[in-house]
Amino acid sequence: MNYRKANLNDLDSLAILFDQYRVxxxxxxxxxxxxxxxKERLTxxxxxxxxxxxxxxxxxFVQLYPLFSSxxxxxxxxxxxxxxxxxxxxKGISKKLIAKAKNLxxxxxxxxxxxxxxxxxxxxxxxxxxxxxxxxxxxxxxEWDV
Numbered sequence: 001m002n003y004r005k006a007n008l009n010d011l012d013s014l015a016i017l018f019d020q021y022r023v024x025x026x027x028x029x030x031x032x033x034x035x036x037x038x039k040e041r042l043t044x045x046x047x048x049x050x051x052x053x054x055x056x057x058x059x060x061f062v063q064l065y066p067l068f069s070s071x072x073x074x075x076x077x078x079x080x081x082x083x084x085x086x087x088x089x090x091k092g093i094s095k096k097l098i099a100k101a102k103n104l105x106x107x108x109x110x111x112x113x114x115x116x117x118x119x120x121x122x123x124x125x126x127x128x129x130x131x132x133x134x135x136x137x138x139x140x141x142x143e144w145d146v
Contacts, residue, residue: 001093003100006049006061008042011035013058014051021061021083025118048077050100052084052093060084062097064104067114074111077104082115082124089123098131116141 006014015035023029041047052060063081079101084093105113117124
């Protein structure tokens with residue numbers, strides 16, 4: 001198993017996984033839009049995507065976006081997307097992708113990493129504490145949509 005930073009050569013395979021991820025979160029499948037979105041992220045370099053690969057097949061990915069903490073005056077990372085194909089779950093791939101994300105945090109001199117997941121994501125809510133994340137019960141998470 002190889003864990004590495006994604007590049008434009010991964011775009012077609014990565015878009016399929018990304019589209020499956022979106023469907024998992026109850027979004028309409030849209031492979032062309034998923035591909036276009038990822039191409040823009042990879043081209044502009046405004047996110048970091050790491051993939052799990054075996055025998056030239058992408059099995060999962062994690063995508064992180066940079067943020068900044070004014071109070072800490074440091075960079076933070078948002079672990080926004082984590083997905084492993086259904087046929088490859090339960091093999092520790094998610095944990096190793098999270099480890100890649102943690103390395104990015106350390107190497108970039110950031111002060112930490114945030115993530116959000118739904119209350120109904122039972123797998124994620126069991127996984128994240130096992131990988132060192134702590135549930136922040138002292139904050140309210142607010143959202144505003146257009």
